[in-house]
Amino acid sequence: MPCCLVFAERVGNDDVATSTLELLTLARRLGEPIAVVGGDPSEKVIDRLGAYGAAAVYMYDNAADDPAAQARLLAEVARREGPCAVLIATGPEGKRLAGRLAVRLDCGIITDAVDIEPGPVAVQSVGAGAWRVRSAGLGATVVITVRPNSTSPEIAATTPKVERIEVEAKEQDRAVRVVSRTPLEGGKRPALTEASTVVSGGRGVGSAQGFGLIEQLADALGGAVGASRGATDEQWYPREYQVGQTGKTVSPQLYLAAGISGAIQHRAGMQSSRTVVAIDTDPKAPIFQVADFGVVGDLFSVIPALLEEIGKRS
Amino acid sequence: MKILCLVKSVPASTVDAGFRADLTLDRDSVEGQLSELDEYAVEQAVRLAEAGLAQQVTHVTMGPSAASAGLHKALAIGGDDAVHILDDALHGSDARTTALVLAAAAERCGFDLVLCGMGSTDAEMSVVPSMVAELLGLPELAFVSELSLEAGTVRATRRTDRAIEQVAVALPALVSVTDQIGEARYPTFRNIVAARKKPVQVWTLADLGLDPALAGLAGAATAVREMSARPPRAAGTVIADSDAAAAALADFLADRKLLPHP
Numbered sequence: 001m002p003c004c005l006v007f008a009e010r011v012g013n014d015d016v017a018t019s020t021l022e023l024l025t026l027a028r029r030l031g032e033p034i035a036v037v038g039g040d041p042s043e044k045v046i047d048r049l050g051a052y053g054a055a056a057v058y059m060y061d062n063a064a065d066d067p068a069a070q071a072r073l074l075a076e077v078a079r080r081e082g083p084c085a086v087l088i089a090t091g092p093e094g095k096r097l098a099g100r101l102a103v104r105l106d107c108g109i110i111t112d113a114v115d116i117e118p119g120p121v122a123v124q125s126v127g128a129g130a131w132r133v134r135s136a137g138l139g140a141t142v143v144i145t146v147r148p149n150s151t152s153p154e155i156a157a158t159t160p161k162v163e164r165i166e167v168e169a170k171e172q173d174r175a176v177r178v179v180s181r182t183p184l185e186g187g188k189r190p191a192l193t194e195a196s197t198v199v200s201g202g203r204g205v206g207s208a209q210g211f212g213l214i215e216q217l218a219d220a221l222g223g224a225v226g227a228s229r230g231a232t233d234e235q236w237y238p239r240e241y242q243v244g245q246t247g248k249t250v251s252p253q254l255y256l257a258a259g260i261s262g263a264i265q266h267r268a269g270m271q272s273s274r275t276v277v278a279i280d281t282d283p284k285a286p287i288f289q290v291a292d293f294g295v296v297g298d299l300f301s302v303i304p305a306l307l308e309e310i311g312k313r314s
Numbered sequence: 315m316k317i318l319c320l321v322k323s324v325p326a327s328t329v330d331a332g333f334r335a336d337l338t339l340d341r342d343s344v345e346g347q348l349s350e351l352d353e354y355a356v357e358q359a360v361r362l363a364e365a366g367l368a369q370q371v372t373h374v375t376m377g378p379s380a381a382s383a384g385l386h387k388a389l390a391i392g393g394d395d396a397v398h399i400l401d402d403a404l405h406g407s408d409a410r411t412t413a414l415v416l417a418a419a420a421e422r423c424g425f426d427l428v429l430c431g432m433g434s435t436d437a438e439m440s441v442v443p444s445m446v447a448e449l450l451g452l453p454e455l456a457f458v459s460e461l462s463l464e465a466g467t468v469r470a471t472r473r474t475d476r477a478i479e480q481v482a483v484a485l486p487a488l489v490s491v492t493d494q495i496g497e498a499r500y501p502t503f504r505n506i507v508a509a510r511k512k513p514v515q516v517w518t519l520a521d522l523g524l525d526p527a528l529a530g531l532a533g534a535a536t537a538v539r540e541m542s543a544r545p546p547r548a549a550g551t552v553i554a555d556s557d558a559a560a561a562a563l564a565d566f567l568a569d570r571k572l573l574p575h576p
């Protein structure tokens with residue numbers, strides 16, 4: 001039976017990222033999933049990986065948080081197991097790891113897949129969603145980065161075989177020194193790229209205080225807050241919440257844009273959302289072209305009224 | 315101290331650019347331009363040179379003849395010279411070949427610092443810099459939003475989801491920059507004219523000692539199987555704000571089961 005490697009990411013000590021569960025679910029279409037997880041995972045982490053179908057778990061405890069070191073680890077596991085594909089969640093760190101790993105394995109690399117089919121075939125959505133592309137690796141294996149939220153995690157309980165793996169540390173791993181580090185509050189809301197609802201504000205929100213209303217709506221819907229570059233450039237909301245070509249790519253069940261015109265660079269980051277709702281004063285704003293439901297109006301009147309309606313219904 | 319900027323020329327608009335029969339992006343019938351996200355890297359290189367911290371800035375591109383437009387834009391922003399890797403065998407190259415070629419070119423040029431954009435605006439893969447770094451055995455500062463150089467050490471600011479980090483690495487190294495690092499200057503007419511006189515070397519795969527069989531569509535490690543235009547999104551409902559608008563929107567959300575469960 002062919003196998004498929006999954007680069008697993010932990011959340012805290014005892015949990016794994018939702019995107020990892022999604023990868024395990026997709027990996028099962030290709031073969032037996034084998035998870036590789038770092039940082040001396042707890043029993044609970046191994047159980048969780050097993051619950052979503054990991055037939056084996058390779059763990060490493062040397063502080064390999066550098067993509068170059070992780071790439072060597074994954075390459076070593078790949079050498080032992082001969083997977084037909086390696087799946088990694090799309091994200092800045094994931095891309096770095098994927099690039100370095102593809103060089104190590106001298107194989108093809110496909111990024112930002114939104115679906116995986118047997119083959120392995122990766123499905124991508126390109127040109128701000130105008131094209132759907134199906135691609136395959138031509139060698140024995142291929143590295144694929146998959147966008148979070150591309151599928152719903154499905155349980156398939158197994159008891160994984162657990163292996164420990166180590167690779168030699170290299171000078172190069174320690175080359176980059178972190179001189180100082182200011183942690184950002186994670187907050188109580190779901191992670192932007194993993195949330196099933198995202199409420200985003202743009203320049204139409206008018207001020208940092210205005211984002212209070214966006215946060216209120218996000219909380220009423222149990223969602224995350226996003227922002228356009230128009231809003232992050234004004235510093236009304238932090239950069240890491242920016243959605244779009246140079247920000248995050250999101251594909252939630254619901255994307256609600258308020259005061260965002262819908263420039264192509266913004267749409268590039270949200271066009272694969274299942275349902276799009278737009279609130280904007282300008283009826284000609286391009287965001288309405290991709291909206292399933294739009295309200296032409298002032299967000300400061302529409303959102304409070306919507307909050308009231310949601311209150312009535314719950 | 316020598317800086318190489320890896321810059322890509324992209325079709326002026328990817329949305330209007332079509333695809334050819336071999337499922338590659340049509341890069342010939344649409345005018346090329348410097349990928350917007352690479353302008354930020356060029357600007358940083360030029361600022362380091364202006365501050366006397368770099369003695370030479372060389373732009374490197376791999377692409378068809380239309381890619382010279384992007385090189386000229388980069389040279390108009392600043393820098394000393396450029397290298398264009400141009401070879402018909404490269405048509406249809408994937409990320410792996412691109413990285414192999416750029417790494418070989420970098421080795422031939424010699425460098426202390428390699429600067430890249432955070433992603434090309436057409437391929438949008440954001441993997442070529444890490445691949446080039448791995449091939450060259452270089453440490454990498456990726457997606458940085460501030461950059462400085464002193465005594466052979468690059469210092470940078472990096473924002474991740476979890477933290478804002480100040481990081482440092484000794485040269486040689488590769489750095490990719492985000493669009494937060496500062497807009498590129500607008501080239502003056504004088505600089506656009508002056509750029510035409512700056513030397514551009516054109517290299518083939520043979521010049522780099524690379525086997526053409528590894529390049530292009532034939533040498534690609536991935537293949538596009540199928541490409542289909544996504545059916546246009548069914549036009550949505552757009553209503554004007556009125557007393558009933560919020561209720562209609564709430565109904566719509568409830569219908570699609572998008573409201574939180576009571």
Ligand SMILES: Cc1cc2nc3c(=O)[nH]c(=O)nc-3n(C[C@H](O)[C@H](O)[C@H](O)COP(=O)(O)OP(=O)(O)OC[C@H]3O[C@@H](n4cnc5c(N)ncnc54)[C@H](O)[C@@H]3O)c2cc1C
Pocket residue numbers: 201202203204205227228229230231242243244245246247248258259260261262263264265266269279280281282285297298299300350351493
């Ligand atoms: C290289 C590059 C990368 C980029 N990357 C990104 C990216 O990652 N993400 C991104 O978002 N952008 C990105 N951009 C910027 C993008 O081109 C747009 O400039 C940006 O998205 C505009 O933000 P906006 O829609 O908030 O602002 P605007 O375009 O100014 O739109 C504001 C909207 O608010 C509406 N409005 C005003 N007041 C109200 C009100 N009271 N109620 C309701 N509506 C109101 C207006 O009618 C308007 O439609 C990038 C640009 C470049 C060049």
Ligand SMILES: Nc1ncnc2c1ncn2[C@@H]1O[C@H](COP(=O)(O)O)[C@@H](O)[C@H]1O
Pocket residue numbers: 320321322323349351352374375376377412416429430431432433434435437438439440441442443
């Ligand atoms: N053909 C190319 N020529 C020169 N530089 C490139 C080329 N392709 C990619 N790059 C560099 O790699 C970065 C990321 O590109 P990509 O991985 O395609 O998104 C770009 O911003 C450039 O700095």
